[in-house]
Amino acid sequence: MAQQKLYAGAKLRETRTRLGLTQRVFAEKLGVSLPYLNQMENNNRPVSTGVVLALAQEFGFDVTELSTGDAERMVTDMREALADPVFGDGTPPLADLRLAASNAPALARAFLKLHGVYRQSTERLASLDDALGQNESAARPSPWEEVRDFFHYCDNYIDSVDRAAEEFASSNGTVLEVTKTAINALEARGIHLRFTTDLVRDFDAERGILSLCARSTRATQSFQILHQLALLTQSDLLDEILDQAGFQSEDARKIARIGLANYYAGAALMPYEAFWSAAQETRHDLEILSDRFGASIEQVGHRLSTLQRSGAKGVPFYFVRVDQAGTITKRHSSTRLQFARYGGACPLWNVHQAFETPGRFLRQLAETPDGVRYLSIARDVSKSGGSFHAPVRRYAIGLGCEVSHAADLVYADDLDVKNPSAFEPIGISCRICLRRECHQRSVPPLDRALSIDPNTRGTLPYSIE
The missing domain is CATH 3.30.450 (Beta-Lactamase)
Incomplete structure (x- = not known):
């Protein structure tokens, strides 16, 4: 069987940008011509074995990153979208979907966006949503979906935010003092804490008061302090990321800013290197990690899923x-x-x-x-x-x-x-699951024909062909 060619233009561009190198310098270090690098970055040519080895030797690059990430996510998302009855029985084979995700990722994303708009429109029609057709926002994905997909395709790892949070947490020399350091940083800006509000967090910029709910857990209070610090001290960094994301609505941009500030808070509470080492040492015991870093079980679980830094993956x-x-x-x-x-x-x-x-x-x-x-x-x-x-x-x-x-x-x-x-x-999920004999199936799969016999009943009132 012929080996599948590796197209990873987005990862190559991302690596070069992170290293701050021009295409010419990057091409020299990889031992290829400038036109060849340009073709690889645009997925017009596959990444050669020599380039893969050069990435590992010259930059210590984790070459497994070239074959993971966006492509697998897009393949799964396209399989689910193509299970929609609107496409009929002509579902493309898995190999074609993988080629599309690797060779034409922009086209694959456009297809997913188009299907999302179609699905939203049909759901609005089915529920007699009066907003359908009355304004252009009816044809857009919801702000929550936009932000969800943004983090989904970033592999839930935002390197610049993660490193900024780690730098702040390391400035005091100990992870346990990060909350105190954050409080001091706020006070240096003339902002004082109060524990009086029923709201989880309420910042009054004019009075310089950050109010937190006194009934919240200590982990929640620490997280909210660091969240507010991110909004105040990392505004330029957050704006740069949001500009590059190109959200379709201001609401999506605002939601994403909250998400990025949350990311900063979690990364400051559990700095990458310290947390990565502790996770390995404790064999990922969530309770020990929660106690050691003053974080909740949920915060620890979510942080474990973000350990995707190149060269130090969890x-x-x-x-x-x-x-x-x-x-x-x-x-x-x-x-x-x-x-x-x-x-x-x-x-x-x-x-x-x-x-x-x-x-x-x-x-x-x-x-x-x-x-x-x-x-x-x-x-x-x-x-x-x-x-x-x-x-x-x-x-x-x-x-x-x-x-x-x-x-x-x-x-x-x-x-x-x-x-x-x-x-x-x-x-x-049931709508795209291929298991024929599942006793918990709630709905038939969308891309399989059904056989219905009134005289025969098994676990399900139908059989899947």
Whole structure:
């Protein structure tokens, strides 16, 4: 079988830009001509073996980055979009989707954006949404979806923000003092803290007062202090990233700014190098990491999924948060497991059971329809309102990695990861899952024909052809 050619123009440009090199200098260091480099960066030619070796030897580049990231995400997203009945039965083969994602990523993104607009329009029509056709915003993706996709295709790692946060956290010499340092930095700007408001955070710029909810946990208070510090001290950096993102609406830009400030807060609370080393030392024990860095279990889980720095990558994790209805409210994956863009998560996944066992970690060995096996952990992270009459916000988080990394996790201890029968079958979502005999299937798959016999009934009232 011929070896598949490697097209990674976006990664090459990203690497060159991060190093601050011109195309001419970069081409010289890679040992190729300037036109050849230009063609590789524009995906007109594949990346040669010599260039891959030069990247590793000259820059210490993790060459696995060339074949991961955007392409896998786009392939998964296109498979889900093409399962829509509007495309009929002519679904392109997986190999074609991979070629499109690698060779024409801009076209693949345009296709996904077009399908997203189509889906939104049909959903508005079905619900008799009066806004359909009355203003141009009806044809745009929602601001939340825009921001979700921005972080999704950034691999949930923003290098410049991560390094800025790490530099700030390292300025005091100890991770444990980062919150105190942030408070001092705010006070140096004439901003003082108060713990009086029912709001999680409320900043009065005119009076120079940052109010925090006194009932919030210490981890939440620290996170919000660092979030506000990011908005005040990293404005130029955030604006530069937002300008490059090119959001379609001002609302999306504002939401993304909040997301970037949240990223800074998490990265300052858990600085990359220190957190990466601690994660390896503790074998990714979330409770120990939470105690050591003064962060919540959810914050630790999310931070583990961002450890994607070139040359110092952590275990590739997926991270997800769901509510009691099974709706995914946060999602990210550095693994081959990519979450559905629409609908809830697979009901066979252990994250749903976490609500039944609050305060405990649940472990699951799971296998997806493509044959990839995962170690998954889940835990309830419901949040008290701080008083008897305040509502409780109920969530559960899921964190997992491919089973090849199981030895690096304390949660794999005593699990029989070499026994195929120990792995439970799970899917992505029912609408694109190919399993024919799933006893928890809620809806038929969109891209498969059904056979319906009134005289025959199995687990499902139909069979999947």
